[in-house]
Amino acid sequence: MFIIKCPYCGERDHSEFNYGGEAHLVRPKQPTELSDDQWAEYLFMKKNIKGLQYERWNHSHGCRRWFNAARDTSNDKIHSVYKIGEKPNK
Amino acid sequence: MLNFTSPITESHTYNNFSMKEKTPVAKINLRGDLENKDFVSKAGKILGMILPKEAFSTSTKEKITCMWLGPNEWLLVSNDTVTKESNDYELEQILFNDISKTDLGSVTNVSDHYTIFNLAGSNIFEILSKGCPFDFNSKNFGDNKVVQTILNHVDVTIHRKTNENVDLYVRRSFADHLWAWIKDSARFI
Numbered sequence: 001m002f003i004i005k006c007p008y009c010g011e012r013d014h015s016e017f018n019y020g021g022e023a024h025l026v027r028p029k030q031p032t033e034l035s036d037d038q039w040a041e042y043l044f045m046k047k048n049i050k051g052l053q054y055e056r057w058n059h060s061h062g063c064r065r066w067f068n069a070a071r072d073t074s075n076d077k078i079h080s081v082y083k084i085g086e087k088p089n090k
Numbered sequence: 091m092l093n094f095t096s097p098i099t100e101s102h103t104y105n106n107f108s109m110k111e112k113t114p115v116a117k118i119n120l121r122g123d124l125e126n127k128d129f130v131s132k133a134g135k136i137l138g139m140i141l142p143k144e145a146f147s148t149s150t151k152e153k154i155t156c157m158w159l160g161p162n163e164w165l166l167v168s169n170d171t172v173t174k175e176s177n178d179y180e181l182e183q184i185l186f187n188d189i190s191k192t193d194l195g196s197v198t199n200v201s202d203h204y205t206i207f208n209l210a211g212s213n214i215f216e217i218l219s220k221g222c223p224f225d226f227n228s229k230n231f232g233d234n235k236v237v238q239t240i241l242n243h244v245d246v247t248i249h250r251k252t253n254e255n256v257d258l259y260v261r262r263s264f265a266d267h268l269w270a271w272i273k274d275s276a277r278f279i
Contacts, residue, residue, distance in 0.1 A: 008161050009145045010230060013223030016239060061240045063145070063160035 006059045007067050007081050020056030022046045023068045024088075050074050054088055057081075093202045097265045107211030107276050109269075112257065116168040116179040117204055122195025123162055129194040136184055137166070146235040148249070154181070157236040157249065165200075165236075165247070165259075204247075205265040207258040207272070213279050214256050218248070220275045242271045 002014040028034055028042055047053070053073050058066050070079040070088055082088060094114060101110035122129040124143065134140055139149045142158045149156050150169070157165045168179065185197045209217075215226040221242035224231075231237060236249045244267065247259040260268050 010228075012239075015223050061245055062238050063163075065160055 002076055004057065004069065004078060005081050006062060007083050008063045008065050009059060012059070012062060016059060016061040018058045018060040020058055020066065023054040023056045052079065097205060097262060098269050102273055104276050107213060107217065107279065109207055109209050109272060109276070112206040112208045113171045114201065115171055116182065117201045118166040118182055118185065119198040119200045120164045120166055120185065120195065121162055122189065126194065129189065132188055132194060136188060146230050146237055148234050148236050150234070159238060203261060204259045205262050207260065207269065209256045209258060210254060212254055214254065217272065217275050217279055221271065242268065244268050
């Protein structure tokens with residue numbers, strides 16, 4: 001089983017969670033001034049790396065809170081979890 | 091106002107397991123920031139209890155049980171049952187006027203949102219474990235604890251009152267489906 005530690009509820013099974021994509025992306029301040037290519041770059045072009053990745057997760061079937069997790073995409077090991085707005089400790 | 095037209099029309103007993111639907115009671119969803127002292131003191135004053143801060147925890151007074159749903163979300167459940175005639179709750183009005191209208195937090199009446207199943211017997215968690223990823227033997231989970239999880243793909247809130255008496259909150263529209271599933275699972279225990 002793949003266990004995720006929710007910062008609010010503790011260790012729970014992954015089936016209670018929803019994945020929210022890459023974390024720490026900054027939304028452009030003036031989307032209207034961007035070209036279509038630049039906007040598409042922000043919307044769709046995610047890193048998709050093999051290794052340690054910072055991600056957003058939602059405990060959608062539990063406390064319904066968003067949080068961040070540092071997950072190794074090659075072996076699904078979660079290295080740390082931290083609340084939204086906090087910086088990852090490297 | 092509570093809806094007395096129940097989706098469940100039967101109760102069931104197997105060897106030492108019984109399931110029935112509870113009479114409708116008032117349920118209120120309360121949200122607010124614990125760091126806002128005004129909110130905490132006002133809610134505490136109205137409810138006569140301190141809002142539970144820790145995951146899984148509940149606190150109970152004579153009339154009301156307060157359950158932790160999230161770091162800024164609680165479910166208040168009335169311990170009284172009402173008759174069809176006197177079908178009104180002043181608590182919601184008081185909370186609404188003092189918390190919602192003053193922008194301290196939000197108060198939502200979810201009475202008809204949830205149906206409550208009362209399960210009793212010695213093997214409740216064996217049955218629930220058949221379709222639930224939560225570890226009911228976890229040291230954080232004991233009597234008077236509440237957990238939100240999934241049971242057979244349906245979102246549920248499980249309130250363990252004692253080891254042999256559990257209240258299960260499920261959305262009204264899923265109640266019929268989940269009822270059939272529990273009934274079926276309990277047959278082979």
